[in-house]
Amino acid sequence: MSNISIVDLAADRAYLAIRGLIVSLELPPEAVIDERALMQRLALGRTPVREALRRLAHEQLVEVFPRRGMFVSGVDVRDLARISEVREALEPEAARLAAERATDGEREQLAALAEEIGGGGDLMGLDERVHRAIYKAAHNDLMEKTLNEYYVLALRIWMIALDRAEDLEEAVEAHRDVLSTIVHGNGDDAAVLMRAHVQDFEQAMRRVLVTV
Numbered sequence: 001m002s003n004i005s006i007v008d009l010a011a012d013r014a015y016l017a018i019r020g021l022i023v024s025l026e027l028p029p030e031a032v033i034d035e036r037a038l039m040q041r042l043a044l045g046r047t048p049v050r051e052a053l054r055r056l057a058h059e060q061l062v063e064v065f066p067r068r069g070m071f072v073s074g075v076d077v078r079d080l081a082r083i084s085e086v087r088e089a090l091e092p093e094a095a096r097l098a099a100e101r102a103t104d105g106e107r108e109q110l111a112a113l114a115e116e117i118g119g120g121g122d123l124m125g126l127d128e129r130v131h132r133a134i135y136k137a138a139h140n141d142l143m144e145k146t147l148n149e150y151y152v153l154a155l156r157i158w159m160i161a162l163d164r165a166e167d168l169e170e171a172v173e174a175h176r177d178v179l180s181t182i183v184h185g186n187g188d189d190a191a192v193l194m195r196a197h198v199q200d201f202e203q204a205m206r207r208v209l210v211t212v
Contacts, residue, residue, distance in 0.1 A: 014038075094134055113175075
């Protein structure tokens with residue numbers, strides 16, 4: 001394996017780990033980012049950690065201020081509406097494309113995810129796995145990248161309301177019909193159902209956040 005590949009893998013590892021800390025709120029909004037502490041925690045060098053932070057800054061999860069340092073971006077629940085507008089425009093198209101382009105293996109994966117719905121457990125984790133699987137099955141790398149970035153921005157807001165996640169169970173369960181239409185190749189129906197899901201989920205989350 002080349003040195004370039006090793007560096008890239010380390011940067012990807014750092015990116016996923018730091019993003020996870022930010023999304024889970026373990027690194028809370030507006031917290032100072034201690035680069036050395038992250039290097040020690042992740043057992044990685046300065047270069048991959050800096051590359052990861054650069055990517056996270058591009059995705060608006062990290063803010064860089066000259067002479068002041070780096071900080072975790074603040075959370076404003078008012079951003080949820082703007083994020084949802086983007087998701088409402090793109091997610092139905094991703095669902096339609098997934099219905100048309102998913103491989104047999106991807107359809108099996110989506111069907112398996114549908115079987116998990118209603119079984120309790122980590123609602124947010126299941127929601128994320130469903131959406132990422134649909135993005136991937138659409139086979140449009142630019143759309144997948146964009147939707148993944150917006151999903152992460154939304155997820156950090158949703159995590160604020162995690163202790164009230166039971167109120168979101170009905171919205172998450174709506175995935176079952178979306179997944180069924182994708183698995184059976186019904187692109188138009190998948191788009192309609194996905195748009196309704198994104199709208200309903202935002203409304204359910206908004207109700208939860210109002211009481212937080």
